Amino acid sequence: MDTKAKIAVLERAKLFGGLARDVLAASAESAQIKLIEKGSVLFQQGDEATSHYVVAWGRLRLDQTTPDGKNVVLRFMGPGDLVGSVAVWRGVPYPATPLAVEDTRLLVWSAARMMDLMQCHPPLSMKAMVMMGGRIEELQERIQQVATQQVERRIAATILKIAGQSGRKVETGVEIPFPVSRQDLAEMTGTTLHTVSRTLSAWIDDGILEGRRSSHLTICRPHRLVEIADQA
Amino acid sequence: MDTKAKIAVLERAKLFGGLARDVLAASAESAQIKLIEKGSVLFQQGDEATSHYVVAWGRLRLDQTTPDGKNVVLRFMGPGDLVGSVAVWRGVPYPATPLAVEDTRLLVWSAARMMDLMQCHPPLSMKAMVMMGGRIEELQERIQQVATQQVERRIAATILKIAGQSGRKVETGVEIPFPVSRQDLAEMTGTTLHTVSRTLSAWIDDGILEGRRSSHLTICRPHRLVEIADQA
């Protein structure tokens, strides 16, 4: 991947999109490329934060393991998303583990290089703040969801969020183009595999969803799902 | 309050602490003072974000109301805490409502002035990013809690967090120096007033806590509460 291709990736990244040519060029030039295979992790929760990444292709699932062994899926990440940024900026260990759910290609910067870029290009740090603010609001919304809504609504909302971020239109509806297991959904909504399975089964029976027994989920009647997600 | 006093407040604020003299002076000079009474709100969730605040004295509770009328307490804020920052930087409406639970005094900047300060003083925006990163981790931890732990543990952890932020040592243990109702705790932990009441009653019977019927909560046996908070 040459600098031109790197710039193309950066333009789609939330952190870099819309920034001046010279900032992109400076950033792209100092980026390394890293490739990881489906099923392997980029780094481990608790590792020292030495690098900062931008996803070029592929998809990652961000997992957080609790001291007592339970797992929470924080989110899925795709092209343009940032990985490890917060830990690098704060100088603390990575708080979660990104696992590739597809073969994935990323741009990499060392922590020091990233800090340099930030210092030299104020628009970059402005952008970073806006982005982090967005993440804060997202997390606050999720807390509100887990704290006040019941399971069925949370599952519906979660599926819709994933579809909104990564869904593709197909003949039968909107498809999520990478595998999302019942276990994943359980760990995103704070419930159990069993409850998710039952709920999805009911929706599939109602024709709202397609995708029994793994494969890829397809939303056939998005409108119904929205109704479930924000029913009073 | 003169500029000197303002600087003293800023030095204790997370955003300004440890910054160079000239940054503090420039910031303090352009700050206005605002006083609000116990029970009144600083602004309303949904209002356009026109100002950014730092708490000088007093205490606020940050509330978020859901579309269907339920309420979530995001956190309590005291001296040195920032209010409204994220919304100002992002140029979006305030996502929550800060309510004074004591008479409170704040420093105020217009959104435009705040952005100027940020642009002119890179160390300020660096500090802001580190701070926002901290908030992101805090929120992720809370999601993990609400999603995986049962109510008793969440209540224990929440009381300990409040005590850690604002607790004062007294003869009988650690006291939370402002009123925290059972309803508040319920809205922080995603449960009901009734469950909180039952749980606290049990703890008071066990001598872990003091503070039946409102008044101020005092933790008599912090160690026991920690055990409950992180029991496997």
Next chain:
DNA sequence: CGGCCGTTTGAATTGTTTCAAGCTATGTGG
């Protein structure tokens, strides 16, 4: 073919909520 992993589904169990009633400080107006 056989084993495995993710899933489905039923039944029993439980933590938590909901419903309902009563309590106790605190404050207010007569």
Next chain:
DNA sequence: CCACATAGCTTGAAACAATTCAAACGGCCG
């Protein structure tokens, strides 16, 4: 100074949503 109202809290009993336990199914890979 005493009824009276109020706000916040407590507590029991019933109802329920979701989890846990248990077993079996189906697709896929070696």
